Amino acid sequence: MKSLFRQRSGVFSKITTVPFLLLVIGVGGYSWAQVIVMAFSRLRIEAGQFVWSPAGFDNFRDILANDVALYSVAVTTIFVIATVWLSVLLGLLLALLVQRSKRFNRLAQVVLLWPAMVAPVVVSLIWLLILSPNIGVLNKLLDTFMLPTQDWLGMEVGAIVAIVIVDVWHWTPVAFLMLYTALCAVDEEAVEAARCDGANEWQVIRYVKIPMLMPAILGTIFIRAVMGVKAFDEMYLLTAGGPNNATTLVSLHIRDVFFDQLNYGYGSAFSVLIVLLMSLIIALVLTVRTLRHSRFFMREVQE
Amino acid sequence: MTAGSHAIKAEVATRSKLRRRHSLSDMTSDAVLVLLLLGFVAPIVWMIILAFQSDRAIISMFWEIDLTLDNVASILSPAEPFRAQLVNSIIVVTGTVVLCGAASTLAAYSLSKLRLSGWLNAAVNVSCAVVPLLPPMALVPGFYVTLIQTGLLGSLTGLVILNTILNLPFATLLMKIGFDDIPPALQEAASIDGASEARTFWMIMLPLSMPSLITSSLFTAIMTWNEFLMGLTMTSGGTTSPLSVGIASLVQPYEVRWGQLAAAGSLAVVPIMIASVVASKRIIAGMTRGAVK
């Protein structure tokens, strides 16, 4: 029986949430309010002080007229789609392999934590040491095998492929861990029943394990997509958005306009737009999910 | 492609002998796994190797080995800001772990075990769900202005507060899951034994939630140690910035000291690699439990 007991609320229960709310709603919410106000203002710095003046929708109009801004949304979309699919597929493959393996099971779980735990800044260092045209080990390897060397980060396509690979390398372990945990939770009896029904290893994976993993896979896709939109650190150091803005993710664009061009209103407006766009997509995903659930439910009821 | 070939082999093996362990396909899948693992580890190992290579050997087009401690030594020399940045990072990490630990434990306890008014409950729950979805970069302009207004821009206190805000939702979620696992009968037993709300928390619930608190603190510590964006945008660089920003500043447009770069990166990575070996179970549990919710 679930207990309905909750202690009579005294002073203690009233103050428990105070620090949380003060920090997240107080400081966080206040800061976000500042972003919204700035988005509708023109800001200049005079004698070290901000001077605010109302700007209406000017900042938003500027965004729509700015090729780099629109381009950054496109680049981010491509980046998110590519990294999500690659890291989820690779994570799923790793999860299946690690679960099968008796010898490397423990080792793999520890080793695969490393890329995810390493600071993003260091991740970009690690990959600079590999991709650098001068001292990078990739070119060194190519040279050893008499193949032509390239300035990988200096080419547009090369730079995009590079940031995708780096991100997949960095965050696949997270996808792996989530899928591996879900895989371990799959009812072993269902797998054994399938084997008794004559399913081979591939059929077990295809028709039993993956369908049962579906909720975990969808959850991983969602989390990885959010991480993709958030990405900043690695690309800031690796390509800084270049060459020719080929790798300008939205977060790189915000930093650039806010801190380098000192265009505060525009940067804030772009932040607001990105958050709105994200909320819209998340709301859409949730609606579709709820609709599908209810339709599924209806079908079950009819049967 | 690897998945396909592996599967075909597995199929052949299953057919050939029913319940016998298909050793051939096991070996194939292990081989694929080892190759993948190498792909994930090799880049890190390569950086650590370069940390002990002389600049001459690094630049050379040939595979030279010229081991030296110069890179590490020069990074740690008093002339470099590295030491000050290391101290900054330690201060920020400690402050964030303490502040975030206290705030998340209290909030999670009241969410899980106390009767809260509806809107308080909703406020905490909604922030826990929304904040992790926001790109930190979108919040940077607001944080920047707030810190200027409060005079905390460029200070370690400011960084502690921002890191705490970014980590609080996840930490609270982890702690709430931990508190949910403690049977409510213990709270009832304590109230019959005569303990007040605060004493029940302090003497029963806090000791019992220690494992979750350690896990969530470990997470907060790693996230804060790795944090770069706030350090970059809210400090003025040099000796005022945390370690992550210091490492990034070694990448200069023109003359890059590759050996020092690798040495600094290795110094930042090794503690975390050790932590993940020692506490891998905790980290995995924290990552997956928090994410599933």
Next chain:
Amino acid sequence: MASVEIQSVKKFYGALQALHGVSIQIEDGEFVTLVGPSGCGKSTLLRMLAGLEEISSGTIRIGAAVVNDLPPKDRDIAMVFQNYALYPHMTVAENMGFALKLKNADKGEIRSKVERAANILNLDKLLDRYPRQLSGGQRQRVAMGRAIVRAPKVFLFDEPLSNLDATLRVSMRAEIKSLHQRLGTTIVYVTHDQVEAMTMADKIVVMRDGIVEQVGAPLELYDRPSNMFVAGFIGSPAMNFLTGDIRANGFMTGTCLFPIGENRPDLHGRSAVYGIRPEHLRISEDGIPAEVQLVEPTGSESHLIVKIADQAITCVVRDRVDVRPGDLIRLSPDADRVHLFDPDGENRL
């Protein structure tokens, strides 16, 4: 020690009513069990006594004081929980002494009280262990020790034996009963197991759907159940019920006539439910013909499931009988132990 008085207590969870005005008088030093199927409100009532649930209406007195608005700690009660609720991070001694420690009792006093309680419960050697190092039965005893140490006015037990295996349950049953005889403290004990209730209690409260069905001593409930629910709930195997009509010469169901001990002319001609316990039926030459459907030997006795007038009836026989399914036997009810019920209200006639 104190008496407990529960007066027309009601409990609402939103629109749902869990208790519909319950009144029970518990004397000082009495061992009372609240028994009933799950969801009958017995645990809710106990938790209201403890102060863990708010009372929607009505009053509860412990001793002379109304405790409705007192927090648990001011009610001077101790509770033994179903899952024991021992503090995992405290030793046995710390668990038992926690309430005294909260009252800022002197260390030596705590030690001596804990040791005395441990002695009563044979926990002397376990005082420095942690709950996880104890067996189920030992944890159960620690939970009781924690209650004893406080010397409360009333002990509350919430299904304390339901997590123990069958053998341990029987021995703990005896242990709790002898503890009650030794301490003489009022006990309110919740269980869903009627055997537990029958063997331990001075007084049993049978509850169903938030209503008290009957209050009485164990044998009183067995001998004179006031309605069909109590009749069926108390006793194992359960009482048989047959539907039919009361005639001048007995009870008619189908073509079979069952004897009724006491002649009740006022009931002649009305339809009724005839209740007879399986142990009050015996095989005899001049009985009512019955077809054996199933034989369940338990060793000491056998349960026969037979068919009379198309109704299934259980019968307990102590002697070994050589019958098989399909055999015809004759059964005689003990006419003095027949219960008659109203088929509509299900109450005793």
